[in-house]
Amino acid sequence: MSLPETNHLEAKKSAVFFGELLLRLGTRRHERFTQAREFEVAYTGAEANAAVSAANFGVKSYVVSAVPESEIGDACVNFIRQFGVNTDHVLRRGNRLGLFYLETGASQRPSKVIYDRTDSAITELSLGQIDWDGILAGKDWFHFSGTAPALAPALPEVVGEACASAKKHGLTVSCDLNYRRKLWSPDRAGEVMTRLMANVDVLIGNEEDAEMVFGIKAEGVDVTAGRIDRRKYESVSRQLLDAFDLRQAAITLRESLSASDNNWSAMLYDGADYHFSRVYPIHVVDRVGGGDSFTGALICAHLSGYSAADALEFAVAASCLKHSIHGDFNLVSVLDVRRLLEGDASGRVQR
Numbered sequence: 001m002s003l004p005e006t007n008h009l010e011a012k013k014s015a016v017f018f019g020e021l022l023l024r025l026g027t028r029r030h031e032r033f034t035q036a037r038e039f040e041v042a043y044t045g046a047e048a049n050a051a052v053s054a055a056n057f058g059v060k061s062y063v064v065s066a067v068p069e070s071e072i073g074d075a076c077v078n079f080i081r082q083f084g085v086n087t088d089h090v091l092r093r094g095n096r097l098g099l100f101y102l103e104t105g106a107s108q109r110p111s112k113v114i115y116d117r118t119d120s121a122i123t124e125l126s127l128g129q130i131d132w133d134g135i136l137a138g139k140d141w142f143h144f145s146g147t148a149p150a151l152a153p154a155l156p157e158v159v160g161e162a163c164a165s166a167k168k169h170g171l172t173v174s175c176d177l178n179y180r181r182k183l184w185s186p187d188r189a190g191e192v193m194t195r196l197m198a199n200v201d202v203l204i205g206n207e208e209d210a211e212m213v214f215g216i217k218a219e220g221v222d223v224t225a226g227r228i229d230r231r232k233y234e235s236v237s238r239q240l241l242d243a244f245d246l247r248q249a250a251i252t253l254r255e256s257l258s259a260s261d262n263n264w265s266a267m268l269y270d271g272a273d274y275h276f277s278r279v280y281p282i283h284v285v286d287r288v289g290g291g292d293s294f295t296g297a298l299i300c301a302h303l304s305g306y307s308a309a310d311a312l313e314f315a316v317a318a319s320c321l322k323h324s325i326h327g328d329f330n331l332v333s334v335l336d337v338r339r340l341l342e343g344d345a346s347g348r349v350q351r
Contacts, residue, residue, distance in 0.1 A: 002120065003049075006096070007335060009057050009058045009300055009301065009303075009304040010052060011139070012058070013059060013060070013095045013140040013303040013304075014059065014060040014061070014138075014139045014140050014141065014144060014349070015051070015054055015059050015060070015061055015140060015141035015142070015299055015303070016045060016061075016063075016089075016135060016139050016140070016141070016142050016143070016146045016166075016171075017047040017048065017050055017054075017061065017062065017063050017064070017144070018053040018063075018064045018065070018142070018143070018159065018162055019045050019046055019047030019048065019063075019065060019144060019145055019148045020043050020045050020065060020098055020117070020147065020148065020151060021043060021045045021048055021063070021065045021067055021077075021080065021090070021097065021098075021120045021122075022040070022042075022043065022078050022097065022099055022100055022117070022120075023041065023042070023043055023044075023072070023076065023097050023098070023099035023100075023104060024040075024042040024043065024044045024062070024099070024100060024328065025035065025039035025041060025099060025100070025101050025102070025104075026039060026040045026042070026101075026102040026104065027039065027101075027102065027103050028040055029103065029241050029263070030104050030105070030106045030301075031103070032103055032122045033101065033114075033242060033311075033314075034301060036103075038202065039101070042079070042098055042327055042328065043075065043076040043079040043080060044289070044327075044328040044329075045063075045065070045290075046073060046080035046100075046135070046145045046147050046176065046178055046292050047064050047065075047143060047144060047145055047319060048065075048080055048085070048329070049292030049293065049296070049328045049329060050143060050145075050176070050292045050293070050295040051063050051080075051085045051296065051298065051301070052080070052083045052084075052085055052330065052331075053188045053293045053295070053296025053297055053318070053322075053329070053330040054290065054296040054297070054299050054300045055083060055084040055085050055294075055296075055331070056083065056296075056301050056331060056332070057300040057334055058214045058300065058320075058334075059098075059117070059141075059296075059299065059300045059303060059331060060086070060129070060136070061084070061085045061086065062085070062086040062088070062089055062139070063080060063085050063086070063087055063089070063090060063123055064089045064090065064130065064135060064162075065090050065091070066090065066091040066092075066093050066094055066121040066122045066125055067090055067091075067092065067097055067121050067167070068093070068094050068095055068096060068121050068342060069092040069093065069171055071099060072097050073121075075094060075096070076097055077090055078144055080241055081332075083329060089130075089135050090274050090311065091121075091125075091129075091130070091315055092122075093117075093124065094120065094121025094122070094123075094124050094348060095119070095121070096119060096120055096121065096209075096252065097120060098111050098115075098117035098120030098121075098122070098151075098184075099115075099116045099117070100115045100116065101113070101114040101116070101148075102113060102119070102346050103113075104286065106144070106259055106260050107250055107258050107259060107260050108258050108259065109259060111259060111287070111288070112257050113331065114184055115183070117151065117183075118134065118145040118213070118229060122148075122151060122152075122206075123151050123152035123256065124152075124153070124186075125152075125155065125158050125292075126154045126158065126208055126263075127154070127156075127157050127161055128161075128169050129158075130158065131245075132160075132162050132165035132166075133165050133168075133169070135260075136162075136165050136166050136169045136171060137238060138169075139166060139169070140171060140172065141171055141172045141173075141174065141299055141302075141329075142162065142163065142166035142171045142172070142173050142174070142301060143174045143175070143176070143295065143299060144159055144162065144163075144175055144176075145175065145176040145177070145178035145279065145292075145295075146175070146176065146177045146178040146180070146189065146193060146209075146213065147180055147183060149153060149192050149193070149196065150180065150183040150184040150188075150189065150192075151183065152306070154351065156195070158165065158190045159196060159347075160195065160199075162195060162261075163196060163198075163199035163200070164247050166199065166336040167199045172201050172247075172302070173199050173200050173201050173202070173203065174200065174202040174295070174299060175193075175196065175197075175200045175202075175203055176204040176205065176291065176292070176295050177193065177203065177205040177206075177207070177209035177213050178203070178205075179205075179208070179209045179211065179212045179213050181212070182342075186212050186215075189212065189213045189233065190213050190214055190215065193213050194214070194244075194299070197244040197246075198242075198244075200244065200246060200251075201246060201247045201248070202246065202247060202248045202250070202296070202302075203240055203244070203246050203248070203249045203250070204250045204251075204252075204298070205220070205249075205250075205252075206221055206251065206252050206253075206254065206291060207223045207233075207251065207252070207253055207254065209251075209259065210236050210239075210240060210251070214238050214240070214243070215259065216237070216239045216243075217236070218232040218233050218236050219232060219235070220232060223254075223256070226256060226257045227255055228253060228255055230253055230267060230276055231266065232348060233251050233253065233267050234267075234269070234274050235247040235270035236249075236251065237250075237251060237267065237268075237274070237315060238271075239270060240272055242288065243322060246269070247270065247271065247333075248268055248269065248308065249266075249268070249269050250266060250267070250268040250269075250294075250298060250312065250315075251265065251266060251267050251292075252264075252265075252266045252291055252294055252316075253266055254290075254316050255266045255279075257312035258286055259284065260283060261281070261282070261283055261284065262281075262282050262287070262323070263279050263280070263282070264279070264280045264285055264316065264319070264320050265277045265278065265279040265280065265281050265311070265316060265324065266294065266315065266316045268308055268309075268311075268312045270308045272311075273308070274283055275308055275309045275312050277313050277316040278313070278316070280316070280317070280320040280345070282297070282323045282324070283324075284323050285323060285324050285325060286323070286325060286326045286327060286328075287323055287347055288328050289322060289327070289328035290319050290322055290323055291319070291331065292328070293318060293322035293330035294315045294316065294318070294319035295315075297314055297316075297318035297319060297330070297337075298311055298312070298314075298315035298316040300314075301314040313341060314337060314341070317337045317340045317341050318332060318337045319329060321336055321337065321340060346351060
């Protein structure tokens with residue numbers, strides 16, 4: 001793979017990301033919720049995380065969402081915008097911003113998330129309230145994740161409206177399954193996401209998403225065991241392409257040795273070949289947003305004309321580095337990714 005000597009890929013293309021913007025309240029110093037006397041504030045969202053990742057590598061990224069017309073809404077929009085993401089299509093409406101509490105685990109103690117998203121601004125959206133044709137015309141890529149349609153009864157139709165408009169305007173459509181059991185049941189997720197797959201070209205998920213949403217399981221794999229047989233996911237990706245007429249299916253593969261140490265890799269099937277990335281051992285600083293950073297980097301690599309294999313390697317290396325960064329956003333450069341891809345994983349001080 002030949003990466004440029006600059007901090008941007010060759011994309012010069014645009015991508016639109018639709019999903020909820022959230023307030024993240026995280027405990028400090030790996031404290032438990034019951035210990036915490038203060039929380040660290042940040043603003044986030046699965047699709048916004050991917051948008052920041054793509055923008056950081058040179059894609060002109062747009063976020064479509066809704067936040068309240070308040071100082072908290074202002075703070076959220078300003079936070080996202082500082083990382084080069086266009087927020088012109090974030091609607092100002094509703095009474096509250098969704099939030100989640102994060103307890104960052106360590107060693108054998110897992111991280112925990114508590115959601116407080118009921119009646120957030122985005123849940124009030126309905127058909128016809130977003131000018132999708134105006135937003136998507138002239139753009140190159142549209143992305144959403146499974147959390148967006150999970151949030152309210154009307155949102156599957158809003159996402160479907162966006163996907164139909166994207167296809168009409170010739171955009172590539174990607175979806176990260178991003179299944180969250182605290183938001184909806186597997187049955188409901190399967191029902192909704194099956195309908196939405198009609199307009200999806202590139203599907204992304206983790207080791208368990210396809211099983212939880214579509215009942216497509218990697219046989220003989222226990223994701224809690226710390227080791228997984230990567231080849232087992234060939235069948236999963238092939239079944240996804242066969243079921244939904246996708247162009248590609250990508251699956252991130254996290255071997256969780258503990259909350260602090262993971263092995264990180266991914267695979268991608270393009271209908272002709274199965275591509276497996278190299279495996280990176282990582283000591284985790286913050287894993288939240290790791291999958292989203294993979295998505296954003298994969299989108300950017302595809303828009304830059306990379307082959308499927310090279311796009312996969314770039315996305316895995318970029319998201320590997322994200323795990324070393326506190327917060328949800330991946331703030332590494334193309335040069336950082338290049339060094340890792342060229343074999344420099346030493347972490348030595350650069351002077």
